[in-house]
Amino acid sequence: MIRTVHTEELTKNIKEMCIQVNHYLSDDMVKALDASARTEKSPLGKQILCQLKENLDIAGKDMIPICQDTGMAIIFLEIGQDVHFEGGSIEDAVNEGVRRGYVDGYLRKSVVKDPLIRENTKDNTPAVIHYSIVPGNQVRITVSPKGFGSENMSRVFMLKPADGIEGVKEAVLTAVRDAGPNACPPMVVGVGIGGTFEKCAYMAKHALTRECGVHSDIPYVKELEEELLEKVNMLGIGPGGLGGTTTAFAVNIETYPTHIAGLPVAVSICCHVNRHIVRVI
Numbered sequence: 001m002i003r004t005v006h007t008e009e010l011t012k013n014i015k016e017m018c019i020q021v022n023h024y025l026s027d028d029m030v031k032a033l034d035a036s037a038r039t040e041k042s043p044l045g046k047q048i049l050c051q052l053k054e055n056l057d058i059a060g061k062d063m064i065p066i067c068q069d070t071g072m073a074i075i076f077l078e079i080g081q082d083v084h085f086e087g088g089s090i091e092d093a094v095n096e097g098v099r100r101g102y103v104d105g106y107l108r109k110s111v112v113k114d115p116l117i118r119e120n121t122k123d124n125t126p127a128v129i130h131y132s133i134v135p136g137n138q139v140r141i142t143v144s145p146k147g148f149g150s151e152n153m154s155r156v157f158m159l160k161p162a163d164g165i166e167g168v169k170e171a172v173l174t175a176v177r178d179a180g181p182n183a184c185p186p187m188v189v190g191v192g193i194g195g196t197f198e199k200c201a202y203m204a205k206h207a208l209t210r211e212c213g214v215h216s217d218i219p220y221v222k223e224l225e226e227e228l229l230e231k232v233n234m235l236g237i238g239p240g241g242l243g244g245t246t247t248a249f250a251v252n253i254e255t256y257p258t259h260i261a262g263l264p265v266a267v268s269i270c271c272h273v274n275r276h277i278v279r280v281i
Contacts, residue, residue, distance in 0.1 A: 003137035004084045005281065007093035010141070013279050014097025017143040018073060019105035021277040022065045025056050028212040029274055032249040036186060036239075045244025049186075052239070052272060066273050070107040071145030073098045073127035076206065080136035091129060099123040110148070130202065142209050144276040150187065150269045153179035156201055159263040168193060168265050169228060172251070175267035176232050181241020184271035187248050188212060189232065192266040195256040203254035204268035209276045210252045218255065225251045239272075249274075 025033070033056075037049040059066040075094055087093070102109055102124035109124045134140075155175040159167045172191055179187075192203025215222040228251040238244025249272070258264060 001137065002082050002084050003080075004086055005139060007085055007087035007090060009281055010090065010093040010139070011097040011100065013141055013281060014075065014094055014143060015100040015104065017141065017277050017279060018098055018101025018107065018145070021143055021145060021275045022067075022070045022105065022107055023063055024060055025066060025273060026276055028214075029249070029272075030056070032212045033186075033272065036246040036249065040239065040244055040246045042238055042244035044242055045239040045246060048239035048242065048244075049246065065107060066275075067147060067271070068108060069110065069147035069149060070102070070124070071147045071275065072111055072151075073102075073124060074144045074146050074205065075127050075129045076140075076142040076144070076209065077129065077131050078134045078140040078142075079131065080138045081133050082135075082137035083139055094129055095125045095127055098127045099125050130206070138280050140278065140280050142276060142278050144205075144209050146205075146275075147184075147271060147273075150179075150183040150271045153183045153269045154201075154204075155267045156197060157265045157267075158197065159265055161261065161263050163263055165224070167263065169224075169231070171265045172228055172267055173231060173235070175269065176237070176247070177235055179269055180237055183269045185237055185241055185248065186239055186246045186272045188270045188274040189228070189248050189251045190268040190270065191228075191251060191253040192268075193253060193255045193264070194258040195264060196258070196262075197264055199256055200264040200266040201268070203256060204266035207252040207254045208268055208270045208274060209278075212250045212274070216253055216255075221253050221255060225253050228253075 040046040157171040190204040190207035192200035232248045237247040
C-alpha cells in the first residue's frame with residue numbers, strides 16, 4: 001500500500017539526529033569504549049581511554065559536542081518503494097534538516113561551497129546523500145557525520161585478482177599503519193571489497209554505520225573481520241597513537257560482486273566516536 005510522507009518529516013528528524021549524534025555517543029560505541037578501558041594493557045593507553053570516557057560524560061551533561069570537528073553530514077536514505085513524498089524536493093528537505101541541526105544546535109560549520117575557492121557555506125550544507133530504494137513503505141534514515149582527521153586517512157586499492165585475500169589483508173593493514181595517530185584512535189575500520197572504484201568506497205563508508213561488535217553474516221567475512229581486528233591491534237598504535245593494545249574497536253567489512261579483472265578494496269577509517277544514528281519513519 002502506498003504511504004505518503006511529507007518531506008518536512010525528513011527535515012525535522014534529520015535536524016534532531018544531527019544534534020543528538022554530535023552530543024551523545026551511540027550505545028554500541030559506549031560499550032566498546034568501556035570494554036577497551038577495562039582490557040587495555042598499556043597504563044598510558046588506559047589513561048587516555050578513561051579521559052575519552054570523561055569527555056563523553058561532560059559532553060552529554062553540558063550539551064557540548066563530543067568532538068570539535070562535527071563533521072560533514074553523511075546521510076544514508078533507504079526509501080521504501082511504496083513511499084510517496086510530498087512537500088517538495090527530498091534533497092532540499094535533507095539539506096534543510098542539516099542546516100537547522102548545525103545552525104540551531106550551534107555545531108561547527110565545516111563545509112566549503114567550492115573545493116578550491118574554499119568559501120564556507122556557514123550552515124554545514126550540502127550533505128553527502130546516498131539513496132537506495134528498498135521494499136516496503138518506510139524510510140530508514142542514517143546520519144553519520146564524518147570528521148576529516150580520519151576521513152583524510154581513507155584509501156582505495158585497485159588490487160589484482162591474484163593478490164587474493166592476503167592482498168586484501170595487507171591493504172587494510174597498510175591503510176591503518178599509514179594513518180597512525182592521525183585518525184584519532186581507537187578507530188573503527190570500514191572496508192569495502194569488490195564492485196568498482198566508487199562502489200567499494202561507498203561500502204567502506206557504509207560499513208562504519210554497522211553496530212560495533214556485530215559481524216558480517218558471511219562466515220569467511222566474519223573470520224576476516226576478526227583476524228584483521230586482531231592484527232590491527234597488534235600494530236601497537238594504541239589510544240591517541242601513543243601505544244597500546246587498543247588501536248581499533250572493530251573492523252567492519254562489506255563485499256560485492258566484481259569484474260574478473262579486478263579486486264577493488266577501500267578502507268574508510270573513523271575515529272573513536274564513530275558517530276552514527278538511525279531512525280525509521
